[in-house]
Amino acid sequence: MDVQAEVLKRYSEGAEERQAELCCPIDYDAALLKLLPQEIIEKDYGCGDPSRYVREGDVVLDLGSGAGKICYMAAQLVGAEGRVIGVDMNDDMLALARKYQPEMAHQLGGDRVRFLKGYIQDLALDIDEMERHLAGQPVHTAADYSRLQDWQARQRREHPLIPDASVDLVISNCVLNLVHDGDKQQLVNEIYRVLKPGGRIAISDIICDEPVPEHLKRDSQLWSGCISGAFQEAEFLQAFVDAGFLAVTYDKWDVQPWQVVEGIEFRSATLTAVKGKGGPCLDYGHAVIYRGPYAEVRDDEGHVFPRGERMAVCERTCSLLTGGAYGEDFVGIAPAITGEPKAFCAPPGTRRPASETKGGKYTTGCGDSCCC
Numbered sequence: 001m002d003v004q005a006e007v008l009k010r011y012s013e014g015a016e017e018r019q020a021e022l023c024c025p026i027d028y029d030a031a032l033l034k035l036l037p038q039e040i041i042e043k044d045y046g047c048g049d050p051s052r053y054v055r056e057g058d059v060v061l062d063l064g065s066g067a068g069k070i071c072y073m074a075a076q077l078v079g080a081e082g083r084v085i086g087v088d089m090n091d092d093m094l095a096l097a098r099k100y101q102p103e104m105a106h107q108l109g110g111d112r113v114r115f116l117k118g119y120i121q122d123l124a125l126d127i128d129e130m131e132r133h134l135a136g137q138p139v140h141t142a143a144d145y146s147r148l149q150d151w152q153a154r155q156r157r158e159h160p161l162i163p164d165a166s167v168d169l170v171i172s173n174c175v176l177n178l179v180h181d182g183d184k185q186q187l188v189n190e191i192y193r194v195l196k197p198g199g200r201i202a203i204s205d206i207i208c209d210e211p212v213p214e215h216l217k218r219d220s221q222l223w224s225g226c227i228s229g230a231f232q233e234a235e236f237l238q239a240f241v242d243a244g245f246l247a248v249t250y251d252k253w254d255v256q257p258w259q260v261v262e263g264i265e266f267r268s269a270t271l272t273a274v275k276g277k278g279g280p281c282l283d284y285g286h287a288v289i290y291r292g293p294y295a296e297v298r299d300d301e302g303h304v305f306p307r308g309e310r311m312a313v314c315e316r317t318c319s320l321l322t323g324g325a326y327g328e329d330f331v332g333i334a335p336a337i338t339g340e341p342k343a344f345c346a347p348p349g350t351r352r353p354a355s356e357t358k359g360g361k362y363t364t365g366c367g368d369s370c371c372c
């Protein structure tokens with residue numbers, strides 16, 4: 001089965017006419033729907049609401065933007081300083097989303113949304129640009145194909161559709177499951193590439209509780225209907241951990257499956273995570289205390305935090321653990337006096353005596369401000 005061709009056909013039909021079987025009931029914020037044209041509201045093929053993670057001023061990238069509903073909702077939340085980019089591979093969906101762009105720009109008081117043609121597993125390649133190139137230099141021979149590959153590599157490098165580290169928040173609504181299994185890890189790596197250090201993701205998608213057998217994967221209706229291409233629930237999280245994301249979490253989990261096929265439950269969930277800020281790991285004398293309720297927790301960088309213990313961390317880890325991505329699980333304490341870093345980084349498991357942080361500033365994990 002040609003996965004991409006099946007998905008293209010199904011969503012071209014979906015752009016033309018509402019496909020009821022692709023619509024999963026979702027509780028959107030009604031206030032954000034008020035401005036939207038009825039056609040955009042009806043041709044909604046999402047399974048969650050990643051718009052609720054958008055903050056004012058964000059540059060937002062929506063993967064598989066379809067008719068543009070989530071983009072137009074996000075555009076209201078980013079405000080005049082933010083912008084929203086929708087990427088989709090389907091011309092009919094892009095045309096539908098773009099049809100309402102002038103009307104929405106007028107309603108929003110600014111043209112903050114753009115819809116780009118691209119494959120979400122290859123966000124550097126501008127497909128409109130490639131089609132213009134192919135019109136002048138079609139591919140007939142293996143040599144032509146090799147020249148096309150060189151051209152693509154140069155385009156990705158010199159004129160990427162979505163540049164490295166250019167996005168604050170990547171969102172997606174019921175799309176990752178449609179990507180060929182062999183391209184799924186590359187897709188997650190691409191999400192990591194385009195995010196700014198400290199950037200966030202909120203991905204609503206269909207996941208399944210057991211691996212999907214081959215005969216279901218080969219069923220084109222089940223695949224294009226957002227079922228049999230679903231990630232298995234543990235693999236979905238792991239794909240993001242493997243790409244380097246931190247604080248990878250199921251923030252929302254539908255108890256009720258959307259569909260059950262041959263005993264396998266397919267349900268909607270929303271995954272959130274952050275891209276670390278990077279930078280050197282320097283021990284200035286910060287500490288964090290894990291509040292509980294578990295006896296201890298371990299993060300994806302290998303630090304272990306026993307409940308209630310004052311643990312030595314570098315400035316970067318302190319900032320990450322108390323910066324909002326971990327909710328209010330940690331209390332951060334800055335050193336009373338910031339001097340030169342003592343060592344490259346205290347080994348995981350090092351306790352920090354209270355005497356070293358006494359008088360330092362406390363952070364209780366409720367926002368972006370770090371403990372330093």
Ligand SMILES: C[S@@+](CC[C@H](N)C(=O)[O-])C[C@H]1O[C@@H](n2cnc3c(N)ncnc32)[C@H](O)[C@@H]1O
Pocket residue numbers: 007008011043044045046047063064065066067068069070087088089090093118119120121172173174175178179226
């Ligand atoms: C299930 S619909 C969801 C649309 C939209 N997110 C919504 O909430 O209504 C899937 C969309 O993803 C697009 N899509 C699927 N695979 C894609 C890929 N590999 N690259 C880009 N777009 C893709 C389809 O064209 C379609 O518009």
